[in-house]
Amino acid sequence: TPDAVTNLGEGGQDGIEEIISRVSSALSRLDDSQHMVSTHQITIDGDTAVGRCYLHAQHIRKVTGGSPLFVVAGRYEDHYVRTPSGWRISQRRIVSMWTDGNLDVVQF
Template identity: 40%
Template sequence: MNTELMALLDEKAIVDVTIRYATALDTKDWQRLRECFTPDAVARYGVIADCTGVDAIIEQVSDGMDYLAQTQHILTNHVVLLDGDSATCVCYLQAQHLRDNAKPSWNFILAGQYSDSLVRTGDGWRISERSLELWWTAGDPAVIARD
């Protein structure tokens, strides 16, 4: 296959992994989330938590989101750099969290940047390391605090 075409397909597959991650969060589909990471992945969620291993990542994320009524994670401005079977991807994040559908004004928004390291596996591209750099927040942080 043409090298340029392969690079475009790899870039699309990598962006698709990041979008699959966001969709998994918003649908609370923890199996889909598992498919975004290598088994030994590391996630650094800034002031929220650091996790090692896909099970720890899923536990952290699901524990922090299962009680929310709705979330919307929007990822943009993807920059992918390929290096054979390894890659990096940086993208912007804006995530809205709604605690109670009956009170849509009770929300919390955070924005920042994900920086990922990825590897090509037999099942496609997977995140091996993810870091969240938090840039700003708006709204009520109590929305994401567990009662």
């Protein structure tokens, strides 16, 4: 939604423009990334819903010293609203369950 809110691990973003800017900036600094999302569970209550899904994200960036790989696994916790254009995410929060690799890969 235009007023969506996210918390992707290092503070939140308010509004779709801020979310797009944050995600675009982060992804543009990586050499490659792959985000796999699975096991969606959604509970609908009228025109709102809550859901969760699991993620496994690999991030690749050449850094001085160390592996170019950082992996995070966890889940997204989402809130949805039904709009005239269909269902939209209004809130998303990442809950990290484990990480592996070189944290410098995602330190910008």
